[in-house]
Amino acid sequence: MTNKALEINNLNSQIGDFSLSGINFSIEKGTIMGFIGKNGSGKTTLIKTILNMIPKASGEVLFNGISMFGNEETVKAKIGVVFDTLIYPLNLKPTKIKKMISPFYKTFDCLIFDELMERFELDPNKKLLTYSKGMQMKFGIVMALCHSPDLIILDEPTAGLDPIARAAVIDLLLDLIQNDQKSILFSTHITSDLEKIADYITMIDNGKIIFSKGKDEMLDTYLLAHIERDTMTDVIKSELIGIKETTFGYEGLCTKILKLQDLAGVKTVRPTIEDIMVYMGTIKRRLKERGA
Structure with a gap:
């Protein structure tokens, strides 16, 4: 029995001019994987390729050790998916959608539906077109969870939600993960949400995985360095992962092993996930511009 909820091995695909190249990462059962990257990355x-909504060119995708390709009905019955746009007809009421969708899942639980609708303060007898964007997103989450999936895949689920609604979603995800057999792939631009709940972080840029590692390990590896102008040297500059000029000098990401924190004229702080994402993206852009 595998301990991997999702395992992606050397996945490649081509969509027009854009390609996914050599994608490798996995999600352990009972964990939350944060998935980050700029728009268009x-x-x-x-997400659509691993769900077989976009054809792969090569590679392997395993859900609990079972390949999606050739076992789609079995595998998708154990996955819950939320995209950034609601997939259900807006002219229908949630009660109608429940009746339409529930026969497709042997494990669909109407009690879970009722509980989540109440938890999110959603009226099941109002048409979805009367819902706000945030309410529609919450309804999408409700529908993704009603058949008790083992893996939940969320593509920008908190986009458009106010802070209170986002907190409600985050609390729900934390409740779900108390069952150590459930796992979550959480794609979002709101990296502060991942600071609160993610166990691992995977970053993608230009169709390639930049890193995939434990959140705490990642945050403990790097420092955000503020360097006074007179302190900056070519050696220091060459070691920084991305750099920008500020009013007082320079700012850049560095690894702790450089020990810049021990130098006069340098102040270092623990970076956020967003800091790492920004500076990693900066260095990738510069390498691309240089043709590296």
């Missing part, structure tokens, strides 16, 4: 394309 390939997050949604990858």
